[in-house]
Amino acid sequence: MDFLSIGGIILAFASVLLTMVIDGGNLGALVQDSAALIVFGGTIGAVLLQTPLSAFLRGVKMGLWVFLPPKDDRAEQLKNVTDWLRIARHQFVLALDPVADQQTDPFIRQGLRMIVDGIEAPQIRTMLEAIISTRAHEEMHGAEMYEAMGGYAPTVGILGAVMGLITVMSHLDDPSKLGSGIATAFVATVYGVAFANLICLPIASKLKFHVRRRIRRLELIAEGMVGIAILESPLQLEMKLRGYLDGNAMEAPERDGGREAGDVSPAPAT
Numbered sequence: 205m206d207f208l209s210i211g212g213i214i215l216a217f218a219s220v221l222l223t224m225v226i227d228g229g230n231l232g233a234l235v236q237d238s239a240a241l242i243v244f245g246g247t248i249g250a251v252l253l254q255t256p257l258s259a260f261l262r263g264v265k266m267g268l269w270v271f272l273p274p275k276d277d278r279a280e281q282l283k284n285v286t287d288w289l290r291i292a293r294h295q296f297v298l299a300l301d302p303v304a305d306q307q308t309d310p311f312i313r314q315g316l317r318m319i320v321d322g323i324e325a326p327q328i329r330t331m332l333e334a335i336i337s338t339r340a341h342e343e344m345h346g347a348e349m350y351e352a353m354g355g356y357a358p359t360v361g362i363l364g365a366v367m368g369l370i371t372v373m374s375h376l377d378d379p380s381k382l383g384s385g386i387a388t389a390f391v392a393t394v395y396g397v398a399f400a401n402l403i404c405l406p407i408a409s410k411l412k413f414h415v416r417r418r419i420r421r422l423e424l425i426a427e428g429m430v431g432i433a434i435l436e437s438p439l440q441l442e443m444k445l446r447g448y449l450d451g452n453a454m455e456a457p458e459r460d461g462g463r464e465a466g467d468v469s470p471a472p473a474t
Contacts, residue, residue, distance in 0.1 A: 209270045209410065216402045239364055239392035243399060246360040251353050255345075263346035269414050270407050278421050281312075282445045285428030286438050288316070293435055297322075300432075311335060311422060315429035325433040332426035340419045347411035354404035361396015365389045424448035 221231060252260060291299050297319050304316035314335075318328045368389025424445050431441035 206271050206273050212406065213402070217398075220398065220402075234391060234394065236388050236391040236395075239361075239368075239388065239395050242364040242367070243357060243361050243392055243395040246363070247353050247357045247396075247399065250356045250360070251349060254352060255349055259342070259345040260349065262342065263349035266343065266346040266411055266414075267350070267407060270410050273414055274418060276417060276421070278424055278449055281421065281425055282428070282442065282449065284312075285425065285432065285445065286442045289428070289432045289436065289438050289441055292319070292432050293438070297432070312425055315425060319429060319433050323433070325430045328433050329426065329430050332422075332429060336419060336422045336426060339422065340415065343415040343418065344412070347408050347415055349408075350404045350411065351408035354400040354408060357400040357404060358393075358396045361393045361399075364392025364396070368392060420448050 221234075224231060224234070255263070288300055288303060291303070300316050301320045304313050304320060307313040307316065311332075315328065315332055318331065323331075366389075369386065372386055372389060427448070428441065428445055431444070
């Protein structure tokens with residue numbers, strides 16, 4: 205659970221509402237069905253018009269990442285890759301066949317399968333990078349959907365305000381209705397600006413962060429698969445893959461007498 209996201213939403217809306225109360229405003233004036241209908245309905249309609257259904261549904265599912273972010277297991281995958289490399293160096297790559305069968309991640313399973321099948325390292329890199337590029341393109345579409353909503357919402361809010369003022373102008377013969385009518389009209393603008401800047405745009409930015417981190421994870425795994433395919437030194441590969449980690453994880457791997465821990469026998473002759 206991302207409590208920072210929850211706290212951010214609460215703080216943002218509480219600041220706006222408390223400011224209105226402090227200034228002597230009436231919170232009930234912000235509750236307008238017609239304004240909510242045009243802002244939220246118009247914004248979602250515009251996004252549906254520009255977004256394919258598959259991308260829209262993917263974006264809706266990705267929205268949960270704001271509160272339930274995907275697990276960041278890059279450090280765990282680094283350890284797995286170096287362990288698999290040691291198996292390949294000690295028992296050769298065919299020993300990775302049962303390891304591939306145990307993997308639940310299709311990307312990892314496919315990479316190990318290519319190694320077991322004897323595909324050359326450059327081809328493995330090319331194919332895995334193609335998968336990564338497609339995955340990044342699809343997931344970025346989900347984040348960009350919220351960015352688009354953040355762009356449409358304020359404009360739709362202004363449209364709602366103008367429509368409200370048109371209605372007010374049609375009742376100029378009744379001055380008692382002018383004040384409340386104008387207030388109602390501008391609520392649509394408030395909805396549009398708040399929806400864009402307090403919800404949609406922050407969500408888009410956070411989703412892009414998670415997408416970039418997921419892509420780094422795939423790049424780490426892909427680089428690891430190439431290292432396994434060429435039977436690279438486990439120490440060298442581990443140090444290289446640590447560049448895909450963040451912060452404290454980028455510490456030097458343990459070594460034992462000049463040889464990496466766990467690598468107790470030389471690679472088989474090929």
